[in-house]
Amino acid sequence: MSQATASLPSIGSAAPRRLPHLEALPLAQRRARPKLFYAAIAVATVMVIVMAQLILSIGVSQGAYRIESLQAQKAQLSRSYQAASEKVQTLSSPQNLAANAVALGMVDNSTPVYLRLSDSAVIGSPAPASAAAGSTGQLVGNALTQNLPLVTAPKTTTPKHSSQGSKDAAGASGGQGQTSAARDGSGTPSANQQETAGSPVPWTGALPAPSTH
């Protein structure tokens, strides 16, 4: 209360200064009127942001489906890789290779002979390898390969080719088709193995030879 009364005299003295304050009001009124242009910009900006947000989230979720499908594809490919590498590793086991080599008529010579280049000396006495001395290649067990057919085996499963083979053989006895008969005679499996699904891929083309200098 004492403060209010104390300030009373000052009202009178301040009255002339109050006029300019009142003058400013129309100005404020003018500023309060918004321009359509700015409103449009604001609204448009908001719209753009909303649209961008929408497009972005559609893109992201689209990406999620793509990631999902790519991951499924990756899983499938790694499964296929596993199956293929497993098969290669099993087929390339020494028992399986040796058994197939023996089935193809290959014989291991356990008495190697060396030629010494410095004095042309032959070390050891050369002797032909015999099939009887070699192994059958099937003595060391492997549960994974025991049911795999040997390269020469599947004649019975390919009736079409086996009949062709016998025709060739018959032809050979008649003096025709010498080359194919020679192949059959040497125990080479000719094309038999191509026919069985799940059996090893046969070799085609020239045999690899070391390059010597």
Place this chain on the structure above:
Amino acid sequence: MTTVKTHRRRAAVAIAAVIAIVIVFVVRLVDVQVVQAEALDRQAAERRGNVSTIEGTRGSILASDGTVLARSVLRYDFIATPKFTTKPFDRTVDGKTESVTLEEAASEIAKITGQKPSDITGPIQAALAKNKNSMYAPIVTDVDVPTYQKLKALQIPWLDSTSHQVRVYPNGAVAGNILGFLNGDGTPQAGLEEGDNACLAGHDGEETYQVGADGVTIPGSTKVQKPAKEGGDLVTTIDPDLQWFAQDQLAKVVPELGAQFGMVSVVSVKDAKIRVAAQYPSADPNDLDATPLEYWKAMMFQDQYEPGSIFKPLTAAALIDTGKASPTSQLVVPDTLRPQKDVFVSDNESHPVQHLTLTGVLTESSNVGMSELGTSMDDQERYDFMKKFGIGSKTAVDFPGELSGTFTQPSNWDEQTRYATTFGQGLSITQAQMLGAYQAIANGGVKLPLSIVDGCKQPDGTMTDVPSKKGTRVVSQQTSQEILGMLENVLKGGPISTLPDTEIPGYLVAAKTGTAQEPDGNGGYKRSYYVSVMGVAPVDNPQYLVSVNIGFPTTITSSLAAGPLFKTMMSQVLKSLRVQPSTAPPANYPDTY
């Protein structure tokens, strides 16, 4: 003036309060977003989403050339949801939609897996009988990828699959006994699988993710909480082709000889790496039940036997190294020796009194000659030499379940044992110890730690756990040379030389035969013998050590039984590992005087 002051004070208080509140919020924000972020994130993810395990794959076991000897692969199980099998489902193939009943689906599955259709419908109906809303009936287990793909192609909506790791051994029984095996839970039980599990084992990780209503993972929601750690690949020193060759030969020779078992080992002399550890019968870890339980172990490390005459070169090395004898030391050798009461030593065959050199004692494998000389040395000194050769202690391989043999202190020897230990009876060793001792003799007298593992290849390619190759000298270089020179005579003039073609043309081969008697468990010795041949080639630059052991052959009972296989094996090793023929002349020590 007072008004302004009051206003200022009010403002200051308000600002201070606001700042204080802001500081509290900021602290809390940092605490939640930074300090506790990980734990909270994880808690949230676990509460809202799904947790799945990322499997850490167990590493492979590789041969020295990279051939895979053991690996983990995925196998698949199929589980039916019985609740949904009661109604037929629609399937669209090539634009045609057909309705498939449970019975039809079951016969399709059975055709692929080789089961009977009742094996499929049985568990489903049993589950339905118990609970008509049953969600779980396992119907197919342990199928490989091709079968998995065929089953998936059936598009059966009530059929779900899970995968698990199984261990396969692509080379079967090749080195099977060394590799060991896992039990059904994947816990290693024996061999390298057990001994080097720390290298091989993978550690599972964990991730969390959220799934939308359509089953698709919500983008950005997958969080790896703990990454999986893949197991390392264990690189062994085994040569898979030679290992197969040795096992194949054993499988042929052992039954021919009417023997119980056989062993072939190859060690490279310069680095003491075991290249072949073959045995017969051998176990195929893919199918252990095909082999009797007693042959699941690795005999090289887990079988001990009295070595017999192949032990004599070690006694001879001790004698030469201490200057007590030389290759040409002269001895008068009767066929039996009765130096004192309770001691009786006899040679394998009766013979008239011979005048043999130390070389001749080894060539003829005379027990009498060896015990005459061997006992001239101080017992403790001889014992110390044998210990330095590694007799009576486990090898550096430290194979799981490895035995250490029995070789007691001289103070525990009775008089007969004192004589018998000079020619390898009255003590027992593992084949690995014997290989270690011969490696020392062949390697210029320096014994290197025997190894079967080259190291652990981590997923990032670095090799860890590489075994030490620090050698210790056992005997002098000259002793080593003299022993090998003396042993050249065994294939040329010893009992084994009565076989045709025991020599390997072009190579100087030092070898020693053994025809050991084994305890029968009742204080005596068995009637049949444990025969062996151990040898090193080429003598002028020792590269490989080959040993052949045949357990209790019946058709030929002497060391002749192991001779042909030794020659075959040594020839194969020299041939396939491309060892150059000898260039130095033979030592030609005289056997007699």
